[in-house]
Amino acid sequence: MAEDDFQSDALSVSERLAAEALIVDVDGFEGPLDLLLTLSRTQKVDLRRISVLQLAEQYLAFIEKARHLRIELAADYLVMAAWLAFLKSRLLLPPEPGDEGPSGEEMAAHLAFQLERLAAMRDAAARLMARDRKGRDFFARGAPETVTRKREIRYQATLLDLMQAYARIRTKDEFRPFVMDREAIMTMEQALERMRALIGYAGEWTDLTSYLPEGWQSDPARRRSAMAANFAASLELAKAGLIEIEQQETFAPIRIRKARQ
Amino acid sequence: MSDEMEQPEGSEGPGESLFDAPSMGEQERMVEAVLFASAEPVSVAELAARMPHGSDPAEALAHLRKRYEGRGVRLVRVGDGWAMRTAPDLGFLMHKESVETRKLSRAAIETLAIIAYHQPVTRAEIEEIRGVSVSRGTIDLLIEMEWIRFGRRRMTPGRPVTFVVTQEFLDHFGLESARDLPGLKELRAAGLLESRPPPGAMPGSGTEEPEEPEEEAREGQSELFEE
């Protein structure tokens, strides 16, 4: 701490406070360029006339101070410090013969350009945000009428498509693979259609199996399919309120009858 | 429009009668803007509350209403409020129509073909011919397209409905009657019934098989259409 006090002796109180405010506020900076821009304002000159050398020194002093205060600085602040130290040496020392890379002046000019450009963008952003804005200064229609989007989907099919489709179906039988054999399949719709016709006569509880059509009772595969279809159909009919279903206990026969009323 | 300058800034203190009310032209502008931007009809009382003190929104409304007479939008009374609405004769502009052409799905075209060749035909018969169940969506779509319609009920137990093709169908496919559809022999002669090698006849090889008849039972309406 004593060291800090000693260091800051050289600075006036107001300068010291300003510097400390900067440091305390370090999180508020949007990176080293932003910090440089803020520091440059203390020069109170047009950014085009700024002394990059002086700016570099200000920045390095700032970093130094932050280190003394043991403030953790993000790496890019330190990278910038290293670069500015290099720039400073380039600006101060005459170029050595065989030196490669850009001159100190070129580097300084580019830094000045960057600062000016950033400042210009800040200014542009402020002007943009200060414009009349929709939803604050001017407004769109509050009750837009919904445009009914009539999306007409037009299906395309030619006579050829139709004929090919039919041909496909008719020739399918000729090569019908075993797995496609639907002989042993009864659809729920079939069962439903059939049961609808029969249900008028089912006044008493009747075992569902008695509804299986002729020819579907013995062969196990057909019987299974018919049973499933009839069961599903009876659920449909019960849902429609046409029949009642009961089963006395697990695995007991399922029985149906016409709904009372 | 020098009146603009006299109008209180912000609406903080419209209660002051120190300021003259804005000119009627200015009041009309205000009513116009408020009605335009409001999502709901606005009552005269609410207009008065929003406008500078001393304004006469009822009169401004009357002027505005006259101004919009015969225009594309009108000032209309809705309940005890006022709103702007499109002129009724321009309602047709509010429909945006787009036409999208899609290919009919295989299920739909096959179902259609069966109905065309076998009409009148019941759903059960279609299923028997196709070998798979026909989804309700497929039938509904074809009905909606006005390519098929319900025919007479079949006089068999259950009295199932039948389907037949429509005049619209015949027009679309350029047919005078469904009887003009080429028969199987002609199809064969036209090369449409080329003999294809039998697909892998083993169970499980179904995936390589383009027919994949099982899919239909599973598909929902949205999957009816191929790109």
Place this chain on the structure above:
Amino acid sequence: MSDEMEQPEGSEGPGESLFDAPSMGEQERMVEAVLFASAEPVSVAELAARMPHGSDPAEALAHLRKRYEGRGVRLVRVGDGWAMRTAPDLGFLMHKESVETRKLSRAAIETLAIIAYHQPVTRAEIEEIRGVSVSRGTIDLLIEMEWIRFGRRRMTPGRPVTFVVTQEFLDHFGLESARDLPGLKELRAAGLLESRPPPGAMPGSGTEEPEEPEEEAREGQSELFEE
């Protein structure tokens, strides 16, 4: 073969060029109705598509714009669209309609301004200008607000995506086009919109591989937006 199908259903048959286009007064009404009904800008092409055949929406727009001069609502140009908006001097009447604008961070505001003035601009260029990396959240936020969108990829190594501002941006800030951004000409004249390559290695600007940071940005969703 079904030409009669092309005609929009429900329209009073103005789709044919057999009919004369409506009078200019009538066209003006139509444009007025369509623009009043829409909260979003409507392009001339869309107006033409919705109006009867032979209409000249551009001319109707010019008439309409004149008609609304000085009124409570105005006809404004937004990018390639047109919209009705309330006059900005009447904003004080609308506190009820005001939407709470999200408080944007400084980073977001600056990033937005850089994209607007430098578009199309890559993420690396934004970072070079601000001297700090741009967080994904900032870009995401601006995209979500529909103020920026992906532009074309830059044809440089790594093919980085670029960002541009949207029509919604123009609409929000009351700009006819991005050329009307405040101070744009001066900034360009001052060379401040140039992307000058830094001499030698500068910190914080990824000079050695300027497009490098884009590599990560490229993968993922940005792939979706290739034009």
